[in-house]
Amino acid sequence: xxxxxxxxxxxxxxxxxxxxxxxxxxxxxxxxxxxxxxxxxxxxxxxxxxxxxxxxxxxxxxxxxxxxxxxxxxxxxxxxxxxxxxxxxxxxxxxxxxxxxxxxxxxxxxxxxxxxxxxxxxxxxxxxxxxxxxxxxxxxxxxxxxxxxxxxxxxxxxxxxxxxxxxxxxxxxxxxxxxxxxxxxxxxxxxxxxxxxxxxxxxxxxxxxxxxxxxxxxxxxxxxxxxxxxxxxxxxxxxxxxxxxxxxxxxxxxxxxxxxxxxxxxxxxxxxxxxxxxxxxxxxxxxxxxxxxxxxxxxxxxxxxxxxxxxxxxxxxxxxxxxxxxxxxxxxxxxxxxxxxxxxxxxxxxx
Numbered sequence: 001x002x003x004x005x006x007x008x009x010x011x012x013x014x015x016x017x018x019x020x021x022x023x024x025x026x027x028x029x030x031x032x033x034x035x036x037x038x039x040x041x042x043x044x045x046x047x048x049x050x051x052x053x054x055x056x057x058x059x060x061x062x063x064x065x066x067x068x069x070x071x072x073x074x075x076x077x078x079x080x081x082x083x084x085x086x087x088x089x090x091x092x093x094x095x096x097x098x099x100x101x102x103x104x105x106x107x108x109x110x111x112x113x114x115x116x117x118x119x120x121x122x123x124x125x126x127x128x129x130x131x132x133x134x135x136x137x138x139x140x141x142x143x144x145x146x147x148x149x150x151x152x153x154x155x156x157x158x159x160x161x162x163x164x165x166x167x168x169x170x171x172x173x174x175x176x177x178x179x180x181x182x183x184x185x186x187x188x189x190x191x192x193x194x195x196x197x198x199x200x201x202x203x204x205x206x207x208x209x210x211x212x213x214x215x216x217x218x219x220x221x222x223x224x225x226x227x228x229x230x231x232x233x234x235x236x237x238x239x240x241x242x243x244x245x246x247x248x249x250x251x252x253x254x255x256x257x258x259x260x261x262x263x264x265x266x267x268x269x270x271x272x273x274x275x276x277x278x279x280x281x282x283x284x285x286x287x288x289x290x291x292x293x294x295x296x297x298x299x300x301x302x303x304x305x306x307x308x309x310x311x312x313x314x315x316x317x318x319x320x321x322x323x324x325x326x327x328x329x330x331x332x333x334x335x336x337x338x339x340x341x342x343x344x345x346x347x348x349x350x351x
Contacts (some may be wrong), residue, residue, distance in 0.1 A: 008050050015044045029327070064099045065324050067317070068122050068130040070143075071157070072109035080264065080289050080309060081109070081133070084157060087313025088131070095321050102317070103127070112136045119143040128324060129153035131316045134161050137208075153323070157316050158309075159208070160333075167323060170316050170334045172307045174209050177338055178216025181260055181284060184303055184340070186224070188282055193257035194229040200243065200265040201236045210262045213286070217260070231256075243268050244275075261285035267292050270300035288341075288349060296346040307336040308349070 013023045018037060025033050026041045033041075069088060072081045085104075092102050105122050108114040115136050122130055123146055130147065132154050134140030144164050147154045153167045160169040185195055197217065199210055221228055233250060237243035247269070259281055261269055266285020273283065274295075284303035285292065295301045315334065322328045341349055 008048070012041060012044050012048065012050060016041050064101055065129075065320075066101045066103070066125070066127045067320055068125065068127045069102060069104045069106075070115075070118060070122055070130055071104075071106060071133040072135065073106035080287060083288065083309035084133075084313030084316070087310040087315075088317050089313075090310070091314045091317035091321075095317065095325075098321065098325050100317075100321065100325075109135060112139050115139050116143075119146075123147070123150065123152075127152060129155065129167065129320050131155050131157055131320070132166075133157050134159050137161060153320075155316055155319060157312060166332075168319050168330050168332060168334055170312060170319065171336055172338060173335045174212035175216035175219075176335075177286065177305055178213035178218075178262075179220045180216075180305055180338055180340070181213070181303075182217045182220035184284065185258060185260065189258055192229065194231060194255060195258045195260060196254070196256050197230060197232045197260050197262065198269070199232075199234045199262045200268060201234060202238055202265070213262050217262075240268050240271065244272050247272055256281050258282045258284070263287065264289055264292065266301055266304070267295050270295035274298075274300055293341070293346055293349055296341055296343055299343055302342065304341040304346075306339055306341060306349075308339065312336055 009020055009023050009027075013020045016023070016037070018041065022033055022037065023041055025031075026038050026045075069085070071085065074082045074085075085106075088102070092100060103125065105118040107118040116139050119139070122143075130152060132140060132144065134144075134156055135158075137159075141161055141164060144154050144161070144166070148165075156164075156166045156169040156171070158171040160166075160171065189195065197214065199214070201210075221230065231254065235243065235246050235250075237246060243265075259269055261284070264285070264287035266283065266287075267289070269283055269285070270292075273279070273281070282302050283300070284305065285301060286305050288304075288306040288309050292301060292304055292306075296304050315336075319330055319334070323330050339349075
């Protein structure tokens with residue numbers, strides 16, 4: 001032990017009136033300490049806010065922890081996943097000295113078969129844990145069952161599978177993000193104004209996110225007195241050209257004051273507004289992507305509800321560090337803060 005750490009252990013031993021060896025057993029969770037003595041030592045450790053020198057312990061043990069990342073690669077349509085990957089790499093830069101090795105297995109977010117192939121590659125490696133974005137639920141469930149059979153820990157990022165038992169889920173509370181959107185609406189509209197809840201559905205869109213957000217949105221207004229003019233539109237479009245045809249037809253038949261888009265394709269609406277010089281409809285939507293942020297900066301999107309995906313990735317790897325190296329308990333669910341991005345603060349969300 002380093003001198004500073006030894007002095008800390010000495011002080012704990014002095015306060016507890018036990019030997020340094022007894023304190024060391026408690027710190028390393030070894031047997032041979034009476035329960036009452038263990039509780040007394042643990043109480044002193046907590047009062048002192050004592051933290052063992054993890055790096056020194058790692059250098060002594062030479063233990064290397066091997067983690068994998070199973071996430072979507074960046075694509076043309078959305079660069080959302082670029083930020084979590086940067087966050088993971090940032091955490092690795094800090095934790096590499098603690099014996100952490102990381103391997104990336106990136107898949108096409110529009111291709112479930114590619115996810116399956118990458119998940120098989122993960123299982124062919126000797127790893128301790130994997131960070132998973134389970135955007136293909138059935139395929140992800142089969143993968144994590146294989147992980148459990150091989151005693152590989154897994155952590156979910158951005159999406160959760162409630163029927164599974166990950167080390168932790170890290171991501172937003174989608175129901176609450178829907179309620180936040182509704183809360184915003186009540187401050188920016190009059191009772192007679194018309195709100196359109198627009199769900200732009202694509203083949204690879206996350207349906208669970210949309211359902212949960214919409215449920216949160218509706219629950220907020222259901223708790224208030226009736227009378228709000230809320231319209232709904234499900235629009236299936238695989239590209240912007242298809243979208244603008246259907247959307248144009250809808251706008252010709254309906255006057256709107258607010259449009260709430262339930263997913264990341266809100267920039268399609270902003271693009272349509274820009275092309276048709278529409279500026280009298282308030283627009284809000286979801287998710288941190290460069291296209292969405294660009295339209296927020298230009299005033300095309302009024303409110304963008306999102307989390308900080310770079311911090312999401314950082315927290316994922318940091319959680320594995322806490323579990324495997326610091327040996328600290330991990331919460332099953334770790335919700336990320338929900339942010340509201342506007343033109344005035346959008347520059348803080350660029351990386």
